[in-house]
Amino acid sequence: xxxxxxxxxxxxxxxxxxxxxxxxxxxxxxxxxxxxxxxxxxxxxxxxxxxxxxxxxxxxxxxxxxxxxxxxxxxxxxxxxxxxxxxxxxxxxxxxxxxxxxxxxxxxxxxxxxxxxxxxxxxxxxxxxxxxxxxxxxxxxxxxxxxxxxxxxxxxxxxxxxxxxxxxxxxxxxxxxxxxxxxxxxxxxxxxxxxxxxxxxxxxxxxxxxxxxxxxxxxxxxxxxxxxxxxxxxxxxxxxxxxxxxxxxxxxxxxxxxxxxxxxxxxxx
Numbered sequence: 081x082x083x084x085x086x087x088x089x090x091x092x093x094x095x096x097x098x099x100x101x102x103x104x105x106x107x108x109x110x111x112x113x114x115x116x117x118x119x120x121x122x123x124x125x126x127x128x129x130x131x132x133x134x135x136x137x138x139x140x141x142x143x144x145x146x147x148x149x150x151x152x153x154x155x156x157x158x159x160x161x162x163x164x165x166x167x168x169x170x171x172x173x174x175x176x177x178x179x180x181x182x183x184x185x186x187x188x189x190x191x192x193x194x195x196x197x198x199x200x201x202x203x204x205x206x207x208x209x210x211x212x213x214x215x216x217x218x219x220x221x222x223x224x225x226x227x228x229x230x231x232x233x234x235x236x237x238x239x240x241x242x243x244x245x246x247x248x249x250x251x252x253x254x255x256x257x258x259x260x261x262x263x264x265x266x267x268x269x270x271x272x273x274x275x276x277x278x279x280x281x282x283x284x285x286x287x288x289x290x291x292x293x294x295x296x297x298x299x300x301x302x303x304x305x306x307x308x309x310x311x312x313x314x315x316x317x318x319x320x321x322x323x324x325x326x327x328x329x330x331x332x333x334x335x336x337x338x339x340x341x342x343x344x345x346x347x348x349x
Contacts, residue, residue: 102173102174102177103164103165103168103173104161104165105173105177106168106173106176106177106180106317107161107164109176109177109180109181109185109189110180110189110317110321111189111193112157112160112161112164112321112324113153113157114193115193115196116153116156116157116160116328117153118193118196118197118200119151119156119325119328120151120152120153120156121197121200122200123147123150123151123332124147124148124151125200127139127143127144127147127150127151127336130336130340131143134340134343134344135343135344139343142343142346143339143343146339146342146343147339150332150335150336150339151332156328156332159324159327159328159331160324160325160327160328161324162324163320163323163324163327163328164320164321164323164324165320166323167319167320167323167324168316168317168319168320169316171312171313171316171317171320172312172313172316173313175308175311175313176308176313176314176317179308184301184304187297187301188294188297188301188305191293191294191296191297192293194293195289195292195293196289196293198292199288199289199292204292205285205288208288208289208291208292209284209285209288211288211291211292212284212287212288212291213284215291216287221299222291222294222295222299222302223287223291225294225299225302225303225306226287226290226291226294228306229290229302229305229306229309230286230287230290232306232309232310233309233310233315233318235286236279236282236283236286238322239282239286240275240278240279240282242322242325242326242329243278243282244271244272244274244275244278245326245329245330246326246329246330246332246333247271247274247278247333248267248268248271249330249331249333249334249337250333250334250336250337251267251270251271251337252267252334252337253333253334253335253336253337253338253339253340253341254337254338254340254341255267255337256334256337256338256341257337257338257339257340257341257342257345258341258345259337259340259341259344259345
């Protein structure tokens with residue numbers, strides 16, 4: 081599965097509504113529902129690629145129907161929101177709302193969403209990756225800022241862990257669905273054997289995405305965003321976003337494994 085930046089970018093009874101309102105306002109400010117919509121589009125495209133990898137050709141009507149059910153935005157969004165609320169807990173929302181509801185914050189979120197949507201197109205992704213490769217190792221000012229953002233928020237490690245967990249869940253789905261016979265240790269060994277490739281792909285995709293998204297920003301604006309992201313409130317937001325989207329991807333990956341197994345068994349019959 082191609083590495084995808086799960087989160088950290090947008091790099092998100094009578095008494096209960098009052099307690100939940102600030103958290104919900106933060107989720108609205110970072111436009112989680114819009115990101116989920118984009119992730120559905122990504123997922124459906126990935127499902128088409130997966131069909132060629134697993135079945136040797138395009139998916140049939142049953143496969144496409146299963147993909148549509150798996151990438152259901154209402155279910156995806158509910159998983160993210162519920163997990164986000166639990167992770168964010170009692171963290172302070174006011175500084176986040178002040179930032180993301182400002183013109184500066186709204187622009188950053190919009191640029192991130194636009195870049196994420198644009199990179200669904202393989203040609204755009206390849207061009208973004210090529211642009212990063214040209215800059216990699218240079219003293220380019222914007223690259224240095226992005227490196228600071230990535231390192232300060234531990235984005236590579238977090239995304240590699242998320243990708244490997246999703247891969248583990250996919251294998252679990254395949255095994256539970258009867259496609260293969262593998263022990264948990266077998267699955268872990270296979271997933272870890274891909275760690276180096278996953279890390280390299282994650283780093284390249286992540287920098288390509290961030291450079292594309294933040295290209296129009298002034299240096300000072302990006303510096304402000306970096307400072308916000310490493311504040312206690314920013315770290316709480318980032319953790320809640322990672323927790324929410326990782327939970328969503330884990331469930332999707334397991335469901336995809338089950339769907340592949342079901343499809344393979346149907347073909348064998």
